[in-house]
Amino acid sequence: MSKSLIFKDRNKLSPYYIPKRLPHREQQINMLLSIYGRMLENIWETYPRFIEVIGPAGTGKTCTTIRFGELISEKARREGINLQHVYMNCKVDGTTRYVLYSNLVRKVTPKISTKSLSPEEMLKQLIDYLKFEEIFLLVTFDEIDYFVQISPREHIVYDITRIPEMQPGAPIPVIGGIFIARSIKWHDYLESGERSTLGRGIIEFPRYTSKQIRDILADRVEEAFQPNTVLDETLDLISDLTASPPVNGDVRVGLELLYYSGILAENMGSSKVTPEHIRKVYSGINPTITAEDILSLDKDSRLILLALVRGLRASRAAYISLRDLRKFYNVVCEEYHVKPVEDFEERVQDLIYRGIVDMKSLLEVGVSGAALVDLERFLNNLLKQLEQIE
Ligand SMILES: Nc1ncnc2c1ncn2[C@@H]1O[C@H](COP(=O)(O)OP(=O)(O)O)[C@@H](O)[C@H]1O
Ligand SMILES: [Mg+2]
Structure with a gap:
């Protein structure tokens, strides 16, 4: 492949890449460091602390917590303590305690x-192992709001906060748990006992302003693009679009805008990424569904979404009925040579919880946020992404 005139390293725009520097999240990182860093001084006699990280989509909750996990383990290592931070994403790692704990x-x-252990036994064996190996654990449960909605009877908060009681006596090898959610509403799904053991430690992640988004994206432009390819006014426009409704500050969307505008500029043979490229791309993306959302779905759910998109296009409407969706889904399954899933309705429900699908009634199933943008362009784009199902 010849050298790109636009990109230096396009991977730096991936939703999974975490840069070394996280502008405007220093305060949150320092807060976490002061809570858990202090525990290192007295690690053999410490009690676990549970913290919640709360903020809307794209405010840096995940990347900040993962970066913090690296920093604290590094700090512990320098002090001769073996501390592991384990990051669990409930959307990926399981929606039952059984699957989640085995992961x-x-x-x-x-x-x-x-194998053949109950969830409680898994935790017990884990604790025994950590004690024996003298390893301390800090565990993060990301997307916990999704977990409690899907599985309100699987009381992980209860399990995790009761670890000190499982085997009384120091040391307690789990020094804490971080629960990440979009809003405090996830408490509604907890039992009152769980709510009280959780405590009051909340670290808020406010929405980024346009100026803050610009700082974040400017760093990425430097890492991902050739020098002087992204114009200042281009960056201004992306930051403004990202900060205002309907995106409301989700940096993920800003990064996608940068990425697809770069691709467009490249395909058009342009040597600069201009505001015009941004406008073209913006009208074709859905600000409420990102590539990451789609990547987190398994094949069957992607096929259901593909069927929905096909159905919406065929009927040229914002909604189709659940029955029609099922018909389109059966056709898609034939095309991809897979058996239709038996838990079709649960999967549609899951897509609704994920915020990808919008259902007003049994007769009105649509794609979230689709009404906000040019439906035709958006569905075309989504179709292209979905049709790459292997
Ligand atoms: N302060 C920041 N500095 C650099 N990149 C950021 C910052 N905040 C968010 N990002 C980037 O934006 C994207 C979304 O952030 P993420 O942590 O996944 O948000 P959330 O978990 O709150 O939805 C990630 O790709 C991340 O790298
Ligand atoms: Mg996240």
């Missing part, structure tokens, strides 16, 4: 086999 155990060590 947790697997991330800590391959030495414990969770």
